[in-house]
Each structure stands twice: as structure tokens, then as C-alpha cells.
Amino acid sequence: MSRRAAWLTLALVAALLAALVSYLSAKAVPYQETVDHGPSPEAQANPYLAAEQFLRQQGINVAHANNLDGLPALEPRQNSLLLLGERTNMTPRQVEQLLNWTRAGGRLLFVAEALWDDSTGSSGDLLLDRVRLRQSLSKDLKQAPPELIKDRYPELTKLYLEDEEAPAYVGFDTDFHLEDPHNLAQAWANSAQSTHMMQLNHGLGSITVITDAELWKNDQIEQYDNAWLLWYLTADTDVTLLFNTDHDSLLTLLLRYFPQALVALLALVALWLWRSAVRLGPIQPPASKARRQLEEHLQASAGFHMRHNGRQYLLQALQQDVLRRARHLHPGFEQLAVADQWQVLARLTRQPTRAISQALSPRPKQRLSNAEFCRQVAHLQTLRNAL
Known part of the structure; x- marks a missing residue:
């Protein structure tokens, strides 16, 4: 590009800028705006x-x-x-x-x-x-x-x-x-x-x-x-x-308006500390291995499951064990209808169908009494022993 062309380009750009500024100046309208920052800290x-x-x-x-x-x-x-x-x-x-x-x-x-x-x-x-x-x-x-x-x-x-x-x-x-x-x-x-x-x-x-x-x-x-x-x-x-411009502390406000809630909170903290406190006393020696018999392990396992899973879990385990033995003795047992399965079990165990239905029917979710639980376990144990 020659020097003459460069000057012409520069002059054209300047003219366009001047025209733009003139247009914006004609369209621009000055105004005042008040910004409210709210009350002062004082x-x-x-x-x-x-x-x-x-x-x-x-x-x-x-x-x-x-x-x-x-x-x-x-x-x-x-x-x-x-x-x-x-x-x-x-x-x-x-x-x-x-x-x-x-x-x-x-x-x-x-x-x-x-x-x-x-x-x-x-x-x-x-x-x-x-x-x-x-x-x-x-x-x-x-x-x-x-x-x-x-x-x-x-x-x-x-x-x-x-x-x-x-x-x-x-x-x-x-x-x-x-x-x-x-x-x-x-x-x-x-x-x-x-x-x-x-x-x-x-x-x-x-x-x-x-x-x-x-x-x-x-x-x-x-x-x-x-x-x-x-x-x-x-x-x-x-x-x-x-007049008092000092704001009350959070504790003062809580004591004034929520004293019962504070008392309840302190009681909960005291109970938590009591529950979490380390018990001090003589160390109990571990039980001798000689007394750990199979029966004790079984009782401990059953007690653990009953505490954490409930009595229904133990009954369901016995029912599954009875059905598992029946499948082993009668091929195709699991494909039979429930009534037919009870007929097969009656023939294998020589127990009446009514007793089998009471033992294997799902139990209601309400808590069983001790007598009912023992009776149900005895029925299931009889069926299992007969198989």
C-alpha cells in the first residue's frame, strides 16, 4: 500500500469515527441517578x-x-x-x-x-x-x-x-x-x-x-x-x-425466650455423656476355651439373630431348612403348587396336612408370644426330624 492510500484510509476511518461520535452525542440523553445505600452504620x-x-x-x-x-x-x-x-x-x-x-x-x-x-x-x-x-x-x-x-x-x-x-x-x-x-x-x-x-x-x-x-x-x-x-x-x-443500644447475646435471648428448650438440651447432653462415659472397673478375664462347646455357639448365634432380626427370622430359617430337605428327597418339589407340596410333606413325614400348613404358612408380622414361638419351633423341628 502506498503512502497516499494509507493516508486516505486513515482519513476515512477518522471520518467514520467522527460521524459515529456525532450520532451517539445526538442520541445520548444525560440523566442523574441516586443510589440509595441504606442507613449508615451509625x-x-x-x-x-x-x-x-x-x-x-x-x-x-x-x-x-x-x-x-x-x-x-x-x-x-x-x-x-x-x-x-x-x-x-x-x-x-x-x-x-x-x-x-x-x-x-x-x-x-x-x-x-x-x-x-x-x-x-x-x-x-x-x-x-x-x-x-x-x-x-x-x-x-x-x-x-x-x-x-x-x-x-x-x-x-x-x-x-x-x-x-x-x-x-x-x-x-x-x-x-x-x-x-x-x-x-x-x-x-x-x-x-x-x-x-x-x-x-x-x-x-x-x-x-x-x-x-x-x-x-x-x-x-x-x-x-x-x-x-x-x-x-x-x-x-x-x-x-x-436507651440501650447494646444487643443481647444469643445465650441471653435463649434464656429469655426458650428456657425449657435449654433445659431439655442440657438433659440430652447429660444423658449422652452418661451413655458415652467409659466404665471403670475390674477387667473381666476371657472365658476358658474348654467351655466353648458347639451347643454354646449355636445358642449364641440364635440369640444374636433373635436380638437383631427377630423371631420371624429364626422361624423362616427353620421353614427353609424343611423345604430344602423335601427338595432333596422329592425331585421337582419346588415346581409343585403349595397345596401339593404340603401333600408331599404329609406323605414323607407322616404328619397331617393341617399341622404342616400351620408350620409352613407365613406368620403375621406382630410379635409372637413366647408360647406361640415355642409351639411353632416344635412343629418345624418335628417336620425336619421326620425328613
Whole structure:
């Protein structure tokens, strides 16, 4: 190829590439795509991370605790303590300590954890029972007729404030309801059918009881006025969020939810160890060869087969031995029908046909009694000896 032809080929290839790029550029449409990688590890470990960040943005100091050990060092005045985690292990002493802290000027907020039980006169939630409020299921309340409920948002909880024309709307779980049988609450917030937040004074401080804290978790705090309510309840104070972010170990969960299964497992392990343990004791000397007679070998063999194969195996062996001897004495015996075989055996052994049929007929699979087994063996032995 000449130099001129090479340049022409190169120019043609460049022109084709330019045309292709121009075509693709005209057809290509730029777009943006957002890839959701899910919550960050910090958000997964702390369900109230967004709530903490929101309060800090409002200029509120926020701390996080896993237990009440630091309560004695927490100044009551200008401090809010939010109990958002599980409190089933709270002791009466801790309840009294918490109420004393509130009485001295602290703001306490906690989630009602248990339902009121009329039969016992308590709910089992020590803190809720001490403030004399009760929690029940909304479905157990006497429902008002739908035509009497004039509420645009019956599933949302409304909080009315002075000098405000419209209420704040928050997303409490409407499955639960708070009751104040002693008229202690100074403020409350309701949905169409039930109450989900109550506030009452306690000494120099205040107590706020809510039915759930799900509205302040990472995936719900931005909805409705949920974030505003958190700020409203903690304004002008430092905040301590108390919830346990440490996950229970597998053993702890098993002990909590499956104690019977663990007991059964331990019993099985103990039985297995007992069964597998090495027996310690004097070594039994081997039996003398002089006592190993043929009869003993036959008895041992028969005992082995009976233990592992059952009595049917021994009876079938005797029946096969009788038939084998009959074939030897009467050529063509195996080709005869069963009734004819029994006739031949009756003639050879001088036994009645009925006895032969009882001895050679297949036995039912149920376990034979000792007497029946011995009787069957005796019949077969008689037939075999006669042959």
C-alpha cells in the first residue's frame, strides 16, 4: 500500500469515527441517578440518631446513656431525661430515685410499657403505676359513632396550644390509650378515639407519659410535627436520651425466650455423656476355651439373630431348612403348587396336612408370644426330624 492510500484510509476511518461520535452525542440523553445505600452504620446502631442531630441543630445539648447509673450526677434543673428504651428490669429503688430527681426540678419523659390489669390492680410497669396513670388498648374503648366524629385526620394525634389557631399533628401509634382515673394530668394530646400523651406536675419538675416513641425514630421523625413535639417537650434544657443500644447475646435471648428448650438440651447432653462415659472397673478375664462347646455357639448365634432380626427370622430359617430337605428327597418339589407340596410333606413325614400348613404358612408380622414361638419351633423341628 502506498503512502497516499494509507493516508486516505486513515482519513476515512477518522471520518467514520467522527460521524459515529456525532450520532451517539445526538442520541445520548444525560440523566442523574441516586443510589440509595441504606442507613449508615451509625443510624443502624442508634435508632434515635436523627432525633439527637435535630436537637443539636436547635442548640440543645444532647447526651446518650444506656442505664440510670449516671442519674445521681445529673443536675435536675434545666435537664430533661427521656426514657425511650425497655424498662422491664427497673427496680423499685430506681423508680424512687427517678421520681426524687424529677421532684427536684427535672423533666422526665417515659413510654408506658404495660397494660392495666383490673384483676391485679396494676400493670406491672412500676414507674407507670407510681404516677397513677393507666394504659389500655384503644380497641377496648367504647367507640363513638362515626357520624359524631368530625375529624379530618382521625389517625393523627392533635396537641392544642394557647394562642394557636391550629393544633400540632403528631404520629403516635393509635393502638394504645392512656387513662387518668385520678384527674392528675394538666395537659394531654388525643387522636380521634384515644389519648397518647399526658403531662402532670411532680414537685418542681414535670412528667410526660407517651404511648410509644416510634415517632422519634430515624424513619419517622421527619413526618408531621414529630420533630417539633420533641423540641417542644425539651426546650431550654439539656437532654439525656436513655436507651440501650447494646444487643443481647444469643445465650441471653435463649434464656429469655426458650428456657425449657435449654433445659431439655442440657438433659440430652447429660444423658449422652452418661451413655458415652467409659466404665471403670475390674477387667473381666476371657472365658476358658474348654467351655466353648458347639451347643454354646449355636445358642449364641440364635440369640444374636433373635436380638437383631427377630423371631420371624429364626422361624423362616427353620421353614427353609424343611423345604430344602423335601427338595432333596422329592425331585421337582419346588415346581409343585403349595397345596401339593404340603401333600408331599404329609406323605414323607407322616404328619397331617393341617399341622404342616400351620408350620409352613407365613406368620403375621406382630410379635409372637413366647408360647406361640415355642409351639411353632416344635412343629418345624418335628417336620425336619421326620425328613
